[in-house]
Amino acid sequence: MRLVSIASGSSGNCIYIGSEDTHILVDAGISNKRIEQGLNAIGVTGGDLSGVVITHEHSDHIRGLGVLARKHGVPIYGTRATLEELAKCPALGEYPRELLRPVSPDADFSIGDLELQPFSIDHDAADPVAYRVKHGRRSVAVATDMGHFNQYIIDHLQGLDAVLLESNHDVNMLETGPYPYYLKRRILSDHGHLSNENAGRLLNHILHDHLKQILLGHLSKENNYEQLAYETVKLEIDQGDGPYRSGDFPIEVAKRDAMSQIVEL
Secondary structure, three states: OEEEEEEOOOOOOEEEEEOOOOEEEEOOOOOHHHHHHHHHHOOOOHHHOOEEEOOOOOHHHHOOHHHHHHHHOOOEEEEHHHHHHHHOOHHHOOOOHHHEEEEOOOOOEEEOOEEEEEEEOOOOOOOOEEEEEEEOOEEEEEEOOOOOOOHHHHHHOOOOOEEEEEOOEOHHHHHHOOOOHHHHHHHHOOOOOOEHHHHHHHHHHHOOOOOOEEEEEOOOOOOOOHHHHHHHHHHHHHOOOOOOOHHHOOEEEOOOOOOOOOEEO
16 A cells, blocks of 8 residues: 655645555645656556545645546545535536545445545535545545544544644744735634644644654645644654654655655555
8 A cells, every 4th residue: 555645735735545456546636747747656647546535625625636537537536515516616627527426424435445434524615524545454544624623533543554634834924924814714713724733732642653654734835834844743742641752753744846755555
């Protein structure tokens, strides 16, 4: 099983997860050209994709979806409300609507030999979800665009081999930065984005002996930077009440304009 961030950030998100036989994307929020370049770099083509699972309908998660669907006929999975929003989105252009496949939070489904579990998150979208993906005894999750976390989220992120987790903003940078007040309130709300501090606090609830990789993703271009996210998350782990320290786990910041390392599980 492999996990690779092709792109992750406020300007576009696209994550590859695959086995030897099944290849999927979580979101397609960058150009189809960049998606195909990223896939080619790991020996996969757009035609090899078995599906794209969509977390929600915001443009930084669906931008390349229309071209991908037209070019390769890739099935598109999302909650019913998310798919209804996609169907109304003129920016995606024309594509076969029969490619849209509805899923429900907490209802497992399969794509090839991958087992997927969508679970609800709080974000200002129609019906957003994060995804946990299992192959054999290995499991990974992609969890971004969460205004906050609760026990439900913690429970769905237990026992992972790898996780890509949102570390969107530094609260001080956001509060003192140039964003208009309404946008600051939106990002800081329970339906906004997870801060660096909260990413670290969430990780403290899900760390365990067999977690092999942590990717910090969906960084804001204006209200965060890689080293700050990395150091803040590490500090939260080191100051946490649990038995672990940040040095016990590989932690990488997923970039908006470059691929992450290939996480092999």
